[in-house]
Structures are given as structure tokens and as C-alpha cells.
Amino acid sequence: MEASTPLFLEILILLGGGIVAATLFKWIGLGTVLGYLAAGIVMGPVLRLVLDGEEILHVGELGVVFLLFIIGLELKAGRLWALRRQIFGVGLAQVLVTGAVLGAAAYAFEQDWHAAIVIGFGLALSSTAFGLQLLEEAGETNTRHGETGFSVLLFQDLAVVPLLALLPFLAPFAQDTGFDPVQVAISIGAVVALVLVGRYCLNPLFRIVATSGAREVMLGAALLVVLGSALLMAAAGFSMAMGAFIAGVLLAESTYRHELEANIEPFRGLLLGLFFIGVGLSLDLAGIAQYWLAILVATPLLMIVKAVLLYWLGRGFGETHATAARVSTLLAQAGEFGFVLFSAAAAIGIFSIETASLLIAIVTLSMALTPLATYFGRLATRGSEAETLDEDFDGAGSEVLMIGFSRFGQIVAQVMLSSGIDVTILDSSAERIRNATRFGFRIYFGSGMRKEVLEAAGIRKARLVAVCTNKRETTDRIVDLIRSEFPNVSLYVRSYDRAHALSLRARGVDFEIRETVESALVFGGETLTGLGIDDALAERIVEDVRARDIERLKLQEVEGLYAGNDMVTTRPVTPEPLVKPRQTAQAVERPAGDDEPRDPATDGASSRRRRPGRPFSLKRLAAYKTRSG
Template identity: 70%
Template sequence: MEHANTQFLEIVLLLGGGIVAGTLFKRIGLGTVLGYLAAGIAMGPLLGLIRDGEKILHIGELGVVFLLFIIGLELKLSRLWALRRQIFGLGAAQVIVTGALIGSAAFLMGFSVPAALVIGSGLALSSTAFGLQILEEQGETNTRHGQAAFSVLLFQDLAVVPILAMIPFLAPYSSDTEISLAQIAISAAAVVGLIVGGRFLLNPLFRIMASAGAREVMLGAALFVVLGSAMLMAAAGFSMAMGAFIAGVLLAESSYRHELEANIEPFRGLLLGLFFIGVGLSIDLDVLASDWLVILLAAPMMMATKAALLYGLSRIFGEGHESALRVSALLSQAGEFGFVIFSAAAADRVFSAEVSSLLIAITTLSMALTPLSTYLATLAISRGEDEDEEQMDEDFAGAGSDVLLIGFSRFGQIVAQVLLSSGRDVTILDSSAERIRTATNFGFRIFFGSGMRKDVLEAAGIRRAKLVAICTNKQETTNRIVDLIREEFPNVKLYVRAYDRVHALALRARGVDYEIRETAESALAFGGATLTSLGVEETLSRRIVDDVRRRDAQRLKLQESEGYSAGADMMVTRAVQPEPLVEPHAALQAVENAGDGSERLGEVIDETAPLRRRRGRPFQGRRLSFRKKAER
């Protein structure tokens, strides 16, 4: 009984310490990972409240297994193909070059070849948790450097699987060093069996369980698939993480993917947090105390090396100076998978536990320095912009009109054409010296300056402007300008170019007067032209486009009040043929008699919806199959 009470006390301490430290470190911007590590160090080496760190670490390793399963679920082939150059080009080059350089340095410092290989591979990886968290907090996930950073992190996550798989073969005392043909055959058969079973059995299995309607059964099935595939791969000589990853990839295209991810996510978060606490419990403070100078020197040197390599590789793979600088600063730290790799290597005696503690300390310090490195990159970019601004004089003589247009890229140029063609005087503001010089050659008068500076907006005549049109390229730049104007000049009207639907909703939340997605109208025009080319009468094509525009605006308004997932039934997902209870000719005649008003078209389509619903089928949006009169 006393032993049971002790175990319950340890569980309470683990939960309480993780909650307090995770919340505190998240609030101060260092992330929950470092919070869990700090909690483990405090409860273990410092206070001695929990002593069995190795046991907790082994339980927490299931969090890594679940994490790799979720990574596999996100790995659709279409997504890989769209980012293939950045993932398998920039990402692969970063891991290979960085790992080779750091591994070579470790070998020259006296480590064995297997140890140097593990050290180089582990330190080459960056923190997925830190990188994605910073991108999301700053609204930069969909920017160019955000996509590049995500691609590198995605390849690094993929690289974890073979790195973990190679550790047993590098172990000097492992029984796996002598591999028989039978063992190779068993391993290959296990992989093939998992792939075949996942391909032909998993989806039918989940379909049967989903039809039963028992949520706890689906939850148990999700855990069974992850742990079963992990144990199969472990029995075949691979890592458990590799099995979970393969199972995730096999289910990436499944219609039950989101249900699986929702079921696994709580276990993943809890067990991964437990793993990081276990890492903290296992750190040898005596090693840290004796090697503190090495740690303080090694962490910044490692970060500088990774940043320099990342910057050079990013430029080679087509990134601009600013994007490359942001990516290199964001991913210069070592990552949480280093804890997994170094702990596994120490367990297999590739190197000692003292070396593992030293590497984990270096990794931890580099993660703690990440906010500082990203701040320095932002500062360097800002200084570069200031230097660029100094190349031209900020001369605002003659500025001040009814419309202040900020940003003269391709979108802003077309907006300016409309305004100028109407006889309206427009004050155009842009921060690119090269763009201004090019536009000046065509006779435009553009004022040089940044819309993110209050003094520039004042000089450009914002107090006299009836309307400000923000047409800047970058989402984060647009947001900063909107926030500045809303705070300093709250009465001015704001018409803003949105990057995408999510950005449009964010702009509405900021209180802009009008926003439009940069590709919305061009896509509608393109679709209308396509219909006309396919033989649909131009008048009917225009009515269809107007109806799509109307429904899209209604859906956006619904999402504004109810969330991004609202209004999904308003989207057209597949072509619908008229059903027997709907007279195709009568429906077409009603549309053609509706006149030019899109409102009437929507009413006619709405009137046909109940007829379709009588058949007991879900109505996927409001659609009709249109044919010309001549074809009837």
C-alpha cells in the first residue's frame, strides 16, 4: 500500500510540476519543452523528489512514437510534391551538410566514428516545436521563409526515423552488429507486412468500427494501430518510432485521418511532456557543473555554424537574402529530437551517459537562445531596410490627396490604374527603391517611405486622406500597417489586400472597412471565361459567377461570426446531375427567366434544394446543371 501511495505521489508531482513549469515557460516565451525540462531538473537532480528518471523516460518515449505517427498522418503525397524542391532539396542538404560538418568536428575532438555520426546527426536537427510555434505566433506560416522553414523541419522529422534506426547498428556491444540473412529477411518481411496490412486492412477495419458508432472503440483502435505497428517494427529490429511513422503514412489519405489525429493528440502531448520531464530527471548535474564553460561556448558556436550553413544553402536553393536570414535564425538551434537520439545512443553505449548529458545541455541552451536569435535576425533586416531607405530621400513635397495607396506591387499598380483613370488623385507610397525607380521610368510619381512608420504616414498626408488602400505584398507587413493606422488614425477608412481567406478573417477582426483576397476576383473571372469557352452562354456564365461570388461572401460572413469551419455546406464539392424529382428543363427555364440579378438566381436555386433533399441525400452546396437552349 505504501508503495502504491508513493507511485501516486510521483504521478501527482509529475503532473503538477509539468503544469506549473509548462505554463510559466510558455508565458515568458521559452516554450513548454524547456518548461518540462526545467520541471524534471527541479524535481530530480535539484530537490530529489523523484529518483527513477530512467523508468519515466522509457514510458515517455511513447510520446515520441505518437508524435511520429501524427507526422506520418500529415505527410500526404500531394503536399510532398508541392514542396518537393524545398523538402528534398534544401531540407536534405541542410541535414547532410550540417551533420557532416558537426560530425567531423566531433571526430577531430576525439570521438569515435559512430559517436561522431550520432552527434552530427542529432545536432543537425532543429526544434519543430520552437520553429512552428514562432512562425504561428508571428503570423508567418504562409510566408516564403515560413514555407522554407516548414520544409526543412519536415525533412528533419523524416530524417529522425533512419537516424534512430541506425543507432543499434552503431552500438559497439549490440547483438545487431552481426546481421544474418535471416534477420534481414525478417526485417524486410515485417516492413512489407505492415505496408500491405495498412494498405488493405486498416481502412475497412476503421469503416466497420465507425459504423458501430462507439467512440471508445475508435479510440482503442487508434492506440492499437500505433502501438501494434511500433511493436512489430521493434521485433523486426527497427525502432518503434519507425513503425508508428509508417502506419501514419499509410493512413494519411484515409477518410478517418482527422478522427485518428484527434484521438491520438492528447496522448501524444501528455506522453511527450512526460518524456521531456524524464530527460530533465536524468540529467547529471555533476557533469554540467564540471563542464559549464564547454556548454556556454559550444551552444553559441553550434548555432552560428548551423545558421551560416542554412543561410548559404537557402540562397543556393533560391531564397532571397531576407528569407534566408530568417530561416537560418529560426532553425539554428538543436531540437527536441536530439534528446531522443542522444538518450537512445547512451542506452546503446554508443557514447557514455555523461556525454549524453552534455549534449542535452547544449541542446537545451540553444533552444533557450532561439528567441534571441530570431530577434537579432529581425533587427538585422530592419537595419538593412533602413540602409535601403537611405539610398533615396524621403521627399513628400506635393503629397496629400483623397486616397493614400501603400504598396505599388502588381496588385497596387492595377488599383492605381482604376483610381487614376477615374480622375482621382492618388498619393502612392512604397519602400522599395528599385520598384520606385522602375515606375518612375513610366512616368509615375511615387513617394519613398515605409507604411509601418507613423512619421512617414503623417508626411504622406494620411490626416487629409479619406481612404487608405493597403496593397502590400507580405501578410505580416500588412498586419503591422493596419494595426498602426487603427491605433494612431482610427477615423480613416481602410481598404486592404488580403493574402488568403484566413488573412481576410484576421483583417475583419482588426476592423478594416473592406478587404479582398488578392486572387479572388481573378479566379472568378478565369472560371467564367472557362465556362464560356465550354459553350455556356455568356449571360448565364456571368450569372453563375455572380452566384458563386454571393455564396462566397455569405460564407465569409458566417466564418467571421462562427469560426473558420462554418459554412462548409455552402461550398460546391462535386458536380450534381439533376435528380428525377427535379425537372432539369423547368429548373433551367426558371434560371433563364430570373433576369440578371444574382439574388434571384440564388432564390431559384434555393427553391430546388428541398426537392433534392427529399431523396434523402445530403445537399452539397447549391448547384444546377446548365445547358444551352439549343441542346435541349
Template identity: 55%
Template structure:
């Protein structure tokens, strides 16, 4: 019966996540918020399917461990060293300053004694590593300037949990007295653990995976990956550090390993599931009854926490050289309480530094702040400054080229090279000042101007050009084509096409010539692949010419008969089902041509 109950619980967790997360993503909200809502629904405050979130949370913390390991794999030691200023400077200052401010607020707002206020203040100063890194990964912004700063702060906060847990034992009324010998032993144990991870990562793990790879047993490689992560986490936890820190260090040491991608692929499924389970457990830990009884205090505390940390994060990040937009993004990403706060508060309650009721309320503040952070992030765009576009003076003196090119991006640059190589006089305009400056360094004279403005086209000499080449993106290209066809009907109009549908639209607008930007490069790419596979050069050219001809014929048919015309001109791999047993005789469904060939073979 117990196994049946556990099986039911697993089904409930999976169902809750599968239902809630897509709904929240559909609403444009973070998946983290979906997990939290699902946890509330199935936890003690909801349908009471789960009554002890702590059991699930203990296992789900492995999700944070795996997350930090995967992040470590992406950070080479050299890159980590380059971030040392943000880690030890900005990160340390954030913990100290925010902790001090929130300690003072706890003394004044909650009436805690100094010991409890210190734990509350510094516990709330920590942000959620799981939420912050998960959000950065979802947005693919971990390697941006603000992403690196945010990660540096989170990493320093993970390091800070060690002295904070030590502080709990020092403040405990019946704690074990600390002396110099005990401190030296703890420091030596931590140093030995770090050394063990460094030595293992550098000298033993690569040979181990190389040996296992020769065994060609995928499940053993997965087991070894789990062993490395959990082993490093267990070792660091045993000497008083956080498990997440141990996993992160193991990942960093394996960042340059030839097995890095294999490790990441093996860990990724466990990371995703356990991290989702972690946020489910956080949602379950939100006690709505406590919130209802103390809703004014908790609401005020949550608002104050988010406001204070946002302001301090912005100010400190700006002080370390970040731009306004970077500082805003960091501030709205990390104002919440963190998962290590739960660990710190529960440890403080066990050591009688804080009352159990106080830790329950603090846990609710942390959980609610985590739930509200995605909502705070929705309003961050209003705080961001739109970069001021550099304006240049429009001056078209001497702009009288035979060919008039609009747009000097990657496509326009190659077009200009072909014309200039033949000595053709060209006039090029573009409205990106940065691109103009970059081109000037290579000796190009490009005129600043917006090609969608008729007055600019006239002033730059488009009316006198023999050919107008539009090499811009689709939206602006369509507007330029309409203007040219209306104002310069005799101009020969050459236009870059975005895709097949765009080519058909341009043909309907009677352009002189259109070309899909990827067609010829893809044909050349395919030709080289054929040659690499042993196809003769002349035969490869014939194949490419055939594909080019059929594509052109199909485009003509689609222009007159619709987008679905000419499908028989497309080469496609036909899927032929294989019978489960070998047929007793060959199929008689032969084409006329095949039967003719067979008859000729028999005649010979």
C-alpha cells in the same frame, strides 16, 4: 508503499507542468520552455524528487510517436509526394553537410577520436522533431511554405537515425561484424515491415474501425487507435527504424480514411500529455553539476551549435529556393539538438564508441540548446525583412462619381455591385496594389489612394459626391469619418460597422447610415435554417423581420440609455431546472395570461 510513491510522483509531474507552463506562456515564451524548467526543478538538479529521468524518458518518447502519427493523418500521400524535393534533397543535404561540419568541430574542439567525432557531429546535426512540430502546430504554421520545409528536414532526420545507429554498430570495437548477408537480411526485414504497414493501412484498418464503430463502444475505438499507433511503432522499431517513423507512416496511410478525425480525437489527449512528459524528462536529464564543472566548454559548444546550424540551415534553405524570411524562420526553428541525439549518444556509450562522461556532456549540450531555442526565436523578428509595399502613382483623372466608395474589400465589392447594377456612377479608391490588380482582371477601374488622407479625398472628388461610403476596417473607417465630418459636413456618410459598439460610436458621430457587416448575412443565414427545419417561408420572413425590428429598437435604447439597455428585447433560451423527482402537482406560478387561457379552456 510503492504505489503511494508512484501516485505522489504523478501528482508532482502534473503540478509542475500546471504551474510552470502557464507562467511561461504568460511571459510570451514557448510551453516547451516551461516543461523544461519544470523538469529541472523536480529532477536530480532541483528538488531531486526524480533521480532517474531515463525511466520517464523511455515512456515519454511515446509522445513523439503520437505526435508524428497525428501529423501523418494531416498529410495525404499525394501531398507528401509533392514535398519529395525538400525531403530527399534539402533534408539529406542538411544532415550530410551539418554532420560533416560538426564532426570536424568535434575533432578540433573536444579532441574526440574519429569514431566518437562522427557520432557526436551527426548526432548534433539532428534537430528536435517534438519541439519543431509542436511549435509549428501552436502557431498554426505547419502548412505554410517554411513549415513544410522545416517538416521535410525533420522527417529526413528521423529517417537518418537508422543508418546512424548502424554506423554505431560498425564503429563499435567489439561489435558484431557486418557482412553482405546481414545487410541484406536487415534490408529485407525493413522492406517487409514497410509492406506490412502499407497493406494493413490500405486493406485491414478501415474494415476494423467500421466493425468497431457498429459496436458503439467508444473506449474500444480509443483502444484500437492506440493499438494502430503503438503497433506500427513497435514493428518499425523491431527492424531497426525509429518508432516515430512507423507511427508517421501509419498516419499517412490513414490520412484519407473516413475514420481520420475519430482517430485524431482519440489520440490527441495522449499525445499532449506524453509530449509534455517528454519535455519534462528532458529537463530532468539536464545535470547542472556537469554544467557547472564544464560550463565554459558547454557554453561555447551550445553557442557554436546554435550558430553553425542556424547559418547552414539558412544557406541550404535559400539554395532550395526559399525566400529570405522563410529561410530565417526555418533557421531559428531548428538550430537545437534533437531527442534522437540522446538515443544515439546512449547507444554509442553502450557500444563503447564514446566515453560515458562525453555522452553526458553532449546530452547537456542538446538539452540546453533545446531550452535556448525559444529564446533565439524571440530575436528572429529583427532578422525578417518587411515586404516592400508596391507603390502606385495616384491619378484621379475622371474620378467624379455620384457615390464615392473607400475600400474595395469583400464588403465594398458587394456594395459596388448593387450600385452598378442600377447604373449609378461610382468612384472607388483603395490603397492595396494587389487588390487593384486583381480587380482590374475583372474589369473594375479602381483608383489608388489612401482614404485617410484629406488631399486624396479632395483630389478623387469626395467633395462633389452625393454619398460617401466608407467600407474599410474600423481603425481607418473612424479616421475617415472624422475627416469627412470636419471637411465635408454636408456629405451623406454611409459607414460599414464592425460590431454593435462600433455602430453606437458611429451614431454619436452623426453618420447618415451605419450597418454592421454581419447583421443581414446572419439574419439570412438564420432564415434559411428555419426553412430547413420546416418553418413556412412567410413565417420565416416574419420571424426575421421581428428580430431585425427588435434589434433596431434595442440599438436606439442603447444609444440613449447605455449598452445594457434593451436587454428585454433579446431572445434568449431560459434555463429551467428539472426536479430530480416528478412533482406531485403542477406549479401554481402561472402568468396572468396563462391563467386566463386556462379559465377559457374550462369554460368551453
């Protein structure tokens, strides 16, 4: 027990430092990644509370493995195939072009061509851990730039294998650099074995485990699959993260996908945080101090060159300015694979240990600057074209389909969800979807003005469609499409004003309501109460206004927008039953309002005559009661 005390103390320091730093940096808006890095630097090189940063970094790499597994669970084979242009287009071009440019720069600084190749392609790779964590933290994994960034990182993971295989050929005194057919056969066989096991064995395995009813057994099975596939790929010469990713893709169609994700997620978050702390712990401040000028010049220069090249490559493959800019700043850093590649190259004599230490310091510092680079990427694209998400409708289809999730739709959804009614929500705002997803809403990206999107969102399963969009033109197009293509569904619609409400009724919607009517009635009632009117009286007057408004709307359906003008209240009324006031209030014209400017009959451009036999309005009655005490 005494021997294990230092280990427990170290774990306690890591947990405490990580929690404090991550919470503080998240609170001030810098993100948890930078917080973990800062915690590692303070606990390691600065205070020297934790010294074995390399070991912690290796353990933390499991966080990257778990992260890739979870991403694989979200990527079905069909969706992965849809990304082939980004993976083998932008990804391949980025590795080749950036590697060649950086290699040429290293050769220009008096490195021989063997070392220049390793340096160039090693620095061309970016950090999977940093890139994906920042995307996930910002809720941007399914955005266009998120998918493109992931595709580039995925190809870079694939490039790990040939780069490792290339090292023996570049070693100056290598004895055996020939082609090894056995190793190639092992690599291909491992991939085939993993695919076959994932296709035919994993689902039956989880089905058997699930029958036990023991959550810890299911958790153990999930860890077994992730770590087993990772180690199999590592033995075959691939990265562990690639093996976990393949396993995740193979389980993406599984009915146990959500259970697996829930089991792995806590380990992923904890270990990935440990990885970032390990990067901070491994920072060689002495080496940086020795070569501080070279590092301070080389690191930002490296990030600028990578960002510029990736931006233009993205534009060349058809990406927009916003997508290319966000991806280029997200992946401008060097990656964790550089730690392995440069150390291995130094061990077999491709370049010196001092050169390897300098390169590792540049890699580490570039990773630490990644959150700052992504911030500049957001600034560069602020106000550019609207952000889009991938249209993924996995799991869509319920009793109610809601289109539009702005302020109005959010309140409507609360009512339905509180009553236990399942709702599928469709919206075209990426920012709104990210915010709603954090609160647990099942919301999908897509336009309700497209038939294929409505079908993918499950409109044929829905009993009712609630159109809660906030623009009249958008609402009209959605209503026309649904009435034309899906005439049997019940259609409840948010209308803009009285004229819009009448046009929607003409289109045959089952229910419509103007977006300001009920809130204005409640507001008016509360105003009366604040003026001293009795609650019951105020309620009756509000109900009277509501009833006359409905009656007038029905009349306008038949006779047109200007029908029922004499029903508009412009003089004092008394709803029945009501005690007659002690004196008659003089009628005063009501000032023009601005609630519904499109309707001159209701918006008070001029006073209206009182309808014979109708009581006086509450407003004047309230004024009278206030004056008379």
C-alpha cells in the same frame, strides 16, 4: 495501495508543476515548451522531488509518436510528394554537410575518426519534438518555413536507421560487423506490411468499430493503430515516430481522419508536455558544473554552426531569406536521438562514458535554448517579405465563398455563421489565417485573383460570393475575374467609396455597399440621441438621409458621378412627418467632411443650394432644438 502512494504523489507533482509552469510561461509570452523545461529542472535537479527522469523521458517519447501520427493525418500522399525537394534536397544536404563539418571539428579536438563520425552526425540531427511543437504552438505548421523545417526533420528521422546500423562498424572491438541480409529483409518487409495493412485493412477496421457507437472503442482502435505501427517500425530498425507517421499518411484519405485526430490529440499534448518535463528532469547539473566552461562554449557554438550551414543550404535550394532564417534557427539545436546514439556508442566503446555525458549535456542545453533561438529568428525576419502558407483546399466548398477576412469580412461571417449558413473563407494573409483558425473558422490561404484558387476553394459549388477585400484595385480584379469566368454566381461586394460603388454597379454585381455608410449612419443617429433628439425622430432622420443617398446613387448610375448634387444636404431639413419648429434656424454652411474624399459632391468642399421643396437638415434642427430648450 500503500506501495503505489509514491507513484501517485509523483504523478501529482508532475501534473501540478507542469500546469503551473506552462500557464505562467505562456502568460508572459515565452511559450509552454520552455515552461515544461523549467518545471522539469526545478522538480528534478534543483528540488529533487522527482528522480527517475530517464523513465519519464521514455514515456514522454510517445508524445513525439502521437505528434508524428497527427502530422501524417494532415499530409496526403500527393502533398508529401510535393515536398520531395525539401525532404531529399535540403534534408539530405543538411545531414551530410552538417555531420561532416561537426565531425571534422570533433576530430580536431583529438577524437579519433570513429568517435568523430558518431559525434558529428549525432549532433547534426535536430529535435523533432521541439521543432514541431514550436511550429504548432505558433500556428506555423503550414507556412513555408514550417513545411521546410518539417521536411528536414522527416529526413533526419529517416537517417536514424543508417546511423544505428553504422555503430557496429565503428566499434573498435566489434566481432560481427558484416552485412546482415536477414535484418535488411525484416526492415523492408515491415515497411511493405505496414503500407499494405494501412491501404487495405485500416479503413474496414474503423468502419466496423464505428458501427459499435462506443466512443471508447474508437479511441482504443486509434491507440492500437498508432502504437502498433510505431512498434512494428521499431522492431524493423526504424524510429517509432516514423512508423506512426507512415500510419498517419496512409489514413490521411480516410473518412475517419478527423475522428482519429480528435481522439489522439489529448494524448499527444499531455505526453509531449511530459517529454519536455523529462528533458528538464534529466539535466545533469553536476556534470554541467564540472564541465561548465566547455558546455557554455560548445553549446552556443554548435547552434551557430548548425544555423549558418542550414541557412545557406536553404538559400542554395531556392528558399527565401525569411524561410531559410526561420528554419535555421528552429533546427539549430541537437535532438533527442542524441541521447540514444551517444549512450549506445559509449556502451560499445566508441568513446568514454564521460564524453557521452558531456555530449548529452550539450544536447539538453541546446534543446532548452531552442525557444530563444526561434525568437531571434523571428526578429531577423521581421519586416521581410510577406509570409505564405501552403495552398491546401481540403474540405473547401460551401454555399457561400467569402474572399477577404479583415474587419469587414469578420463581421459579415459572424452574421452568416450565426444563421447556420456554411461559409468557405479565402484570404492571403498568413497571420490573419492563423488568428482566425484559433477561433474555429474554416479559412484557406490563397489569392482570389487566381482562377485556379477560386475553383479549388469551391466557387462552382457556391451560390454566392462575398468579396470583402479592403483594397479597391484588388476588389476590381477579383470582380472582373469572377464575372468573366463564373458569370452565374451571385456577387456581393464591399466597395471603397461612391465612385467605386458606381464602377461596381457598372460591372454588374448583384449587391454592393460602401464600407463606411451604415456605420456612419448609425454613428450619426447615436450622436443625435446624445444631443437630446428623440429616438424616433433621430431614426426617421437617419432613414431620410439613407433614402436620399440611395436615390442619388441610382441617378448617378445613369447621369454620372456629379448628378444629383442638389440632393446633398447642406442646410436644415425636416423629415416628414415632423412637428414644425417654433422658429426657423438660420442656414449655416456645413464644414467639409473626410468620409469620402473622392466624391466632391458628398464631401463638402463647398456648400450646396437647397433643393426646392425639400425639408431642412437634422443637424441644424438639432442645433436649434438644443438652443431653444
